[in-house]
Amino acid sequence: MYRNKRSMELKTVEVWDGNVANSHALRQASVDVVSAYPITPSTGTVEAYASHNANGYVDGEMIMTESEHAAMSGCIGASAAGARSATATSSQGLALMVETLYQASGMRLPIVLCMINRALAAPLNVNGDHSDMYLANQSGWISIDACTPEESYDLVLCAFRIGEHLDVRLPVIVNQDGFLTSHKAQNVRPLSDDAAYDFVGDYKEVNSMLNFDKPVTHGVQTESDWHFEHKAKQNKAMMDSVSVIEEVFADFEKVSGRKYNMIETHKTEDAEVIVICMGTTYQTAMVACDKMREEGIKCGVLMPRVFRPTLMDQLVDKLKNAKAVVCMDRSAPGGQTGLLYNDVASALFNTSSRPLLSNLIYGLGGRDINIENLSDIFKDAQAEVKAGKLNGSIQRWVGVRGPELNYYSVEG
Amino acid sequence: MAQHKDLVNNLYKSKEHFEKSVFDMGWDELVLGAACFSFEGEIDHTVVNVQPEDRRSAETNSINKYVGDWRVVKPVWQVDLCIDCQNCWLYCPDTSIISRDKEMVGIDYDHCKGCGICSEVCPTNPKSLVMFDENTKNEDALMQWPEKTKKGE
Numbered sequence: 001m002y003r004n005k006r007s008m009e010l011k012t013v014e015v016w017d018g019n020v021a022n023s024h025a026l027r028q029a030s031v032d033v034v035s036a037y038p039i040t041p042s043t044g045t046v047e048a049y050a051s052h053n054a055n056g057y058v059d060g061e062m063i064m065t066e067s068e069h070a071a072m073s074g075c076i077g078a079s080a081a082g083a084r085s086a087t088a089t090s091s092q093g094l095a096l097m098v099e100t101l102y103q104a105s106g107m108r109l110p111i112v113l114c115m116i117n118r119a120l121a122a123p124l125n126v127n128g129d130h131s132d133m134y135l136a137n138q139s140g141w142i143s144i145d146a147c148t149p150e151e152s153y154d155l156v157l158c159a160f161r162i163g164e165h166l167d168v169r170l171p172v173i174v175n176q177d178g179f180l181t182s183h184k185a186q187n188v189r190p191l192s193d194d195a196a197y198d199f200v201g202d203y204k205e206v207n208s209m210l211n212f213d214k215p216v217t218h219g220v221q222t223e224s225d226w227h228f229e230h231k232a233k234q235n236k237a238m239m240d241s242v243s244v245i246e247e248v249f250a251d252f253e254k255v256s257g258r259k260y261n262m263i264e265t266h267k268t269e270d271a272e273v274i275v276i277c278m279g280t281t282y283q284t285a286m287v288a289c290d291k292m293r294e295e296g297i298k299c300g301v302l303m304p305r306v307f308r309p310t311l312m313d314q315l316v317d318k319l320k321n322a323k324a325v326v327c328m329d330r331s332a333p334g335g336q337t338g339l340l341y342n343d344v345a346s347a348l349f350n351t352s353s354r355p356l357l358s359n360l361i362y363g364l365g366g367r368d369i370n371i372e373n374l375s376d377i378f379k380d381a382q383a384e385v386k387a388g389k390l391n392g393s394i395q396r397w398v399g400v401r402g403p404e405l406n407y408y409s410v411e412g
Numbered sequence: 413m414a415q416h417k418d419l420v421n422n423l424y425k426s427k428e429h430f431e432k433s434v435f436d437m438g439w440d441e442l443v444l445g446a447a448c449f450s451f452e453g454e455i456d457h458t459v460v461n462v463q464p465e466d467r468r469s470a471e472t473n474s475i476n477k478y479v480g481d482w483r484v485v486k487p488v489w490q491v492d493l494c495i496d497c498q499n500c501w502l503y504c505p506d507t508s509i510i511s512r513d514k515e516m517v518g519i520d521y522d523h524c525k526g527c528g529i530c531s532e533v534c535p536t537n538p539k540s541l542v543m544f545d546e547n548t549k550n551e552d553a554l555m556q557w558p559e560k561t562k563k564g565e
Contacts, residue, residue, distance in 0.1 A: 108445030169444060207447050212457075215450040220472075222446065225435065230446060232439035 002202065004030045004059050007193035008052075014190055018182035019044025021149035022088060022114040022174075025156035027052045028196035031112075032083035032203070035063040035074025037093065040126045041178040042116035045088035060084075068093035072100035072111075079109035080218040082208025084160065086111060090178060091118035094132040098139065104171045105140030106234060107219055108206075110163030111171040113141070114156060117279065118178040119365040127366020128178035130278060131331040133307065134339050140234060142172040142241055143308040145278050150188040152176045154258055157191075160200045161248045168241045169206060170234075175307070177279040179366065191256060199255050238309050245306055263314050264303045267293065271300030273381040274319060274355075276340055277328040278303050281362075281369055288374035297382045304343070312347040319348065324356040324381040330363045337395055337408070356384050359395040367399050434471055448472040463512075474523070483526035485543045488553040489519055493540035500530035500541055537561060 004027070016024070022045040026034060034053075036046040053062045060083075065071045071087050078085040089097060094115060104111050117133050119125040136143060142162060146152035152174060159172035176182055191199065207216050222230060242262070249260040266286045268274055275285050282303040289301050302318055304311060319325055325348075329338020337345075341359035348357070360377065363369045377398065384391055393406035434442070443449070452468045469475050487500075494516050501509040501516070508524035510517040519530075531541040538560050544553040 106446055206444060207449075213454045215455065217448045217450065218446065220446050220448045226442065229437070229439035229442055233442055233444075236439070 002030065002059070003197050004028075004057060004193070006057050008057050010190045010192065012189060014188050015185045016149050016153070016188045017044065017185045018116065018146075018149040018152050018176045019088075020048045020185075021153035021188050022156055022176075023048030023052060024190060025153045025196070026086050026112075026114070027058055028191070028193050029084065029086075029112075029157060029160050029200045030059065030197055031086045032060040033063065033075065033078035033085040034060065034087060035065055035071050035078065035085065036087045037065050037068045037071040037089070039068065039090050039093040041118060041128075041182045042088040042090040042093070042114065044182060045114050045116070068096040069100055072097045072104060072113075075111045076100060076104050076107065076109055076219075079104070079111050080107060080209050082203075082205040082210045084164070084203040085109075086114065088114035088116065090116045091120055091126075091132045094135060095120060098135065101136060101139040101141060101171075103219065106230070108169040108234065108237070109171060110160070110169055112156060112159045112163060113171065113173045114152070115173050115175045116178045116182040117175050123365075125365040126178070128180050128182075128279070129330045129364050129366060130175075131364075133173075133175050133278075134329075134331045136173055137308060137339060140170065140238065141308065142168075142170055142238065142245070142306070144172065144174050144245075144306055145303065146174060146176045146181065147280055147283050147303075148181060149176075149184075149186050150258075151260075152181065153188055153190060154252060154256060154260070157196055157200055158245075158248050158252050158260070161251070162241065162245050164201075164204055165241075165244045165248070166204060166206070168237055168244050170237055170241060175279070180280040189256075189258075195255055199252065242306075242309060242311065260305055262304075262306050262311050263318055264305050265318055266301040268300030268302055268318055268322075270321075271298050272323040272385055273297060273299040273326070273378055274302055274322045274324070275299070275326045275328060275374070275377060275381070276302045276304075276344060277330075278307070278340070279330070281328060281330065281374075284369060284371060285374050288371045288378060291371065292375055292378040292382075297378055299378045299382070304340075310343050310347075312343075315344060315347040316351050316353065319344065319355065320351070320353045322353070322355045323385045324358070326358050326360060326377060326381050328360045328362055328377075331361075332364055333359075333361060333395070341395075356381075356390050357394070358384070358390055361395065361397045362399050364400075369399060373399060464507075478522045480522050480524055480526075483521075483524060484546050485526045485528065486521065486524065486546050486548075487519055487526070487528070487530050487541045488544050488548075488550050489516070490538075490540045490542070490554060490557055491516075493536050493538065495536055495540070497535060499533040499535060503529050503533045505529065 063074045075085040119129040120131040146155050155174045163172040253259045285301040289299050292299050327341035337359045394408035397405040449470045501511045506523050508520040528543045531543050534541045538558045
């Protein structure tokens with residue numbers, strides 16, 4: 001609730017992986033309670049934070065729980081009591097946490113979850129894909145995506161400001177790719193401890209249980225008489241959080257010089273072909289895009305920085321002139337199209353824009369996607385633009401061994 | 413028993429007592445999250461000296477709700493056997509033993525769930541709190557009171 005008594009001297013540029021970057025953001029935000037359970041690849045966040053704690057750099061409490069369900073429950077209890085709380089998890093851990101994710105958002109507790117994206121078993125896999133990010137997609141948590149350790153550090157600091165804003169009071173997930181971001185040490189330009197804490201600010205209690213002047217019960221039961229109204233209020237806060245997120249990103253630019261957008265774009269202004277993807281793939285796609293521009297393809301790349309709430313208006317605005325939009329989903333779709341495709345398709349459906357809209361399922365279980373793969377994707381989309389129609393189907397699985405897999409065939 | 417009835421009746425506040433009932437509130441008027449306040453407004457720390465029926469309980473406070481409907485067995489109190497030891501008052505998890513000035517007054521059947529702890533911790537012989545079927549009338553229960561047990565029984 002208050003600034004840590006002891007601060008750490010940091011260099012202008014530190015070399016941190018995504019986990020260490022997260023741990024410093026949590027430390028600088030002076031989190032009161034971190035309640036966590038280790039799971040690859042997010043263990044590093046908790047481990048590094050525990051070391052800051054053990055070395056006396058954190059005044060808060062660290063709770064080692066017996067499961068991720070208990071970890072989030074610990075955060076919920078702490079947050080309801082009136083403490084700033086955070087945790088980290090991945091994949092199966094998130095899956096076990098799902099029940100409590102809904103408790104946290106429904107109880108309007110601004111918990112921050114550092115999510116290191118990893119595939120969901122079976123088959124067991126520790127590498128990065130977005131199936132856990134997608135699993136939390138309707139949990140009522142604001143979901144933001146980072147591509148690098150620095151972005152994750154920045155966005156975790158922003159997450160406290162966003163979630164704790166009095167008009168929002170919702171929990172926030174900050175995603176990053178397992179191993180590709182979480183375990184690759186890269187340059188991070190941290191804020192000083194004081195500057196970071198000044199940015200995040202003191203925790204603002206709302207209806208806290210430790211306020212004995214106004215006794216309160218959290219997590220009450222409501223049946224058909226009130227549940228609908230509570231959910232309506234919660235969803236309204238989610239929808240209205242957009243302006244707060246924009247405001248926090250603008251404030252963060254003032255203290256760090258680093259600008260975050262609700263939707264990140266690379267050369268989309270005049271692009272005919274736009275690839276939409278998230279996480280580290282966005283970075284690779286930018287390199288492939290520049291290469292393809294040299295070969296004469298008018299292409300661009302787009303990433304929803306804010307995955308939830310869904311930013312339909314802004315998607316429409318960025319995509320209105322595109323001729324082909326390729327939505328790349330790094331999650332097994334379970335017999336449907338991927339979520340990015342669904343978001344984009346529903347955003348565009350009631351507009352006059354009718355780009356060729358396709359869905360690629362790629363990179364499951366951390367399967368590498370490189371510049372050549374993405375170049376081919378740009379080329380294929382360009383060929384579709386020339387032909388004026390999709391190449392046979394809406395959904396294509398790319399980078400998987402064996403016979404080609406296409407679904408949802410389309411004529412013309 | 414008359415004193416007990418008055419106390420229990422006073423625990424309930426009429427709906428008019430509240431400015432606007434939460435049952436009439438729209439989504440924009442509800443408390444943030446899944447929270448309910450126990451009292452209206454801020455409380456004074458001297459509230460501990462105020463009897464429950466005199467506190468400004470919020471409409472959503474469970475004191476205003478009948479929550480005894482899932483009880484299948486109920487404790488019946490035999491005033492003549494009671495020694496006012498306060499064990500039942502201390503152990504009751506639902507504050508359903510009503511006591512004033514360290515003297516047992518009665519049982520709040522609107523909040524008692526029938527767990528039987530009060531009967532279990534009652535030290536008298538025979539017990540002054542005995543569990544009976546929910547449908548047994550208290551007058552009938554008092555007529556069927558168990559006999560004093562001898563040592564070793």
